[in-house]
Amino acid sequence: MAKKLPKIFRKEYTEEKFNKKILKKIYLKEYKESLQKAARKTAAGTIIINPDPDKKEKKQLKKIAKSVKKNTGFVLKGRLILLALLFAGVILFSALFKDMLIEQAAEAGLQAVFNAKVDIQGLSFQILAGRLSFNHLEVANSENPMRNLFELGETAFDIDLFELLKGKVIMDNIMCLNIKWDTPRQTSGALYPAPQAAAKEEAAARDEQQEQGLFDFDITEEDVIKLLEEQKQNLASAKLLDEFQEGYMELGDKWQGSIKESTKKIDDLSASIDRISAIDIKQIKTLVQAESAYNTIKPALSDVEKLKKEVEQSSGDFQQDLDQINKDKDSLFKAINTDYKNLAAMLHIPQGEKGGIVSSLAQGILEQYVSELYAYMYQARSYMDMLRPDSEQEVKEKKPQRYKGMDIQYPSFVKPKFWLKTMSFSVVDDKSFGTISGELLHAASQPDLINKPMTFELKQALKEESVTLNGKLDFRKNQAEVLALVLTMKGFPFRLEKGLEFLAISGLDCTYKIDVTFSLDSRNNSSGSLKLTLTELTISYSEDSLITRGLTKAIAGLDFITIGARYRIDAQGALVLEITDNNLDELIESVISSIIEELTNDAMQLLDQELDKLLASDLKQYQEYFKDFVDLDKDSDKNLLEIKNYEKTVNAKMKEVEKKIQEYQKGLKDTIEDKLDDLKDIF
């Protein structure tokens, strides 16, 4: 029966222990009373519980024992043990199965994506460190199971978990080395029997042939005559000559008559002038003689003055017409010059400016190159813009809220929402693009917080060719330069088949090296420079021409061609590219320009001759008219001079006569006065 009692009531206790271990843990009065009722003192002084209680007492004792058991200690040991077991289980699982299970799950997931076998080796996932890495991954090609679609070498992702919990993605490192494409497999990578490969349609390439005429320097006399015949009606000089001839004919007649009339009148006056000149003042002895001479001179003076006025008026009008004629002459020469140039242009004769042939060729190619580069960079910039948080979020201030309190900010390194500290990769493919390696540092959504620009480097190396791209993307505030790029490509073969037909070049083969700098400012204006170096140049020609001969001669003496350029691209995308220097233009120019100059001179001479022939008769007529006008001008001037001399002669004589008259009048007056004085004395 005793076995039925709870364990704690089967023992014997001293009174002290009974109080301490049992009674002290009973807080209900009825429990205490029940226990005291069941407790008995033995002869030894110890306390035991009635080993044979009735059913009701037994039930009560069980309750008491249970509650006494509960009222010991402060910690729930059972739960702690359970928690410890749970932790141990997690650690054990993590150590033994976690990586394996994740590896299998990842393989299964990737197999579902690529529909081919995926093998991951050495996967390690450290949740607290935020690190996922593996040594090797290979994904089979579902269409060609004996080959891999790609392989990845040592790969690792490190993310800051604590920052991730704050909603910030801080990637300490992303590394993916030895990426390989299309590698062979030892075993088949097919999950299921491979489906029959669908036939691929090849898109037909459309070659747009540009219809461009060849430069033709072989200009014959027939070409010039034919051109002059065609353009005769359009020659401004011929039109002007027609116009002038008609006007000058009337004008010539008018002034010829007028000047002749003036000459006649002057001639008519010459007899009376001669008479006046013949008057000898010394021979005039009396007042009557003086008055007679005066009366002879006066009407002649009046006639001279009247004729002088007429001649001056006529001469002034003539000079006006003559000025207009001289202006017409200038217009005519200008028109002839313009016609000459226009005709020369129609004959494709280079006019003075020796535009660089290589510059012209390079301009188009480089402009296209820079435009493409600009498009890529602009796209890269837009991707980076996407990383940036909304401006509203940036300016959002934390204000104290009544029931949520306020977060006090302490000095701390505030990290951006996204920050990729380091990313590196390398790709190995001997067949197509050799080895590519890249590194990216500090890609961040709020670069002002880390105060570092994003920098990147990309390198590609093949046997002969190599590409190096170094760049800096800087979205920090108040930075003038947003994007800076230095691209170097060397050893690449270059073939140009189109766009050079006008130079009779059917193909241009060379190896090139290009150094490009690219800078984009905060206003989306770009600028930079290019330096293109072409080596091992081979040119094939579609036909033999002057330009091809010149090019061949020029290139034969060169080891390499360098072309330097500067460019600007404004915010609207308008490109201005300026070739700053190239070593070929000068050489080609010097070789070809002598030939061109010679041919040009011949052509120009021919054109000059033919134009002269065309305009000769009209010009001769014009020149005659002009000569007449010049002669008329001389006559007019002669008339004017003559009449002025007449006037001068008559005036001088008039003055002498007048002086003589005054003398005589004074002498007469003095005589009269003397006689009157004598008479006064008499009377």
Added chain:
Amino acid sequence: MFITWIAKIVAALNSNTRPRQIAAAIALALLLALIPKANLLWVTLFVITFFLKINQAIELVFLAIFDLIALFFDPLLHIVGYTILTLPLLRDLFTALYNVPILYFFKFYNTVVMGGLLAGIVLFVPMYLLARRGVTIYRDKIREKIAHSRLVKTFLKNPLVVAIKNTFGKAYNFYANLR
């Protein structure tokens, strides 16, 4: 819901549970109620209480009650927290704690959290002593009187109450066995 809560309190008070288990549950409930919940500090404290020999039923009931009361004291807790967090003397300490990754999620730098934590710690001992004394007094003096009052006897004889008591009793026993 309310009846269940009352029943839980009554059951805990009338069982042979140590008064200090009940008192600790009430004091911890006060501490937890004063601290805002959306942070790792509250979660940590709450999880720790699951490993302590306290009356969880009482704790949850009083947590709900104190939560309602604590709402009105948030502005006061904000002032207390703000005062502590901006003390120049403690600035270096808080800066160091602020920069420890895991402690950031404890949100100790929030004025109400800090005010609640401090108020909770300060009020923990008085509340514990008061609650323990209250339980003792109840068990020694009030419990018998209530149990033998006519009102309670009549109430307990009500068939609905009997049904609830039986159901709750079974549920409580089940919970107790789980512990």
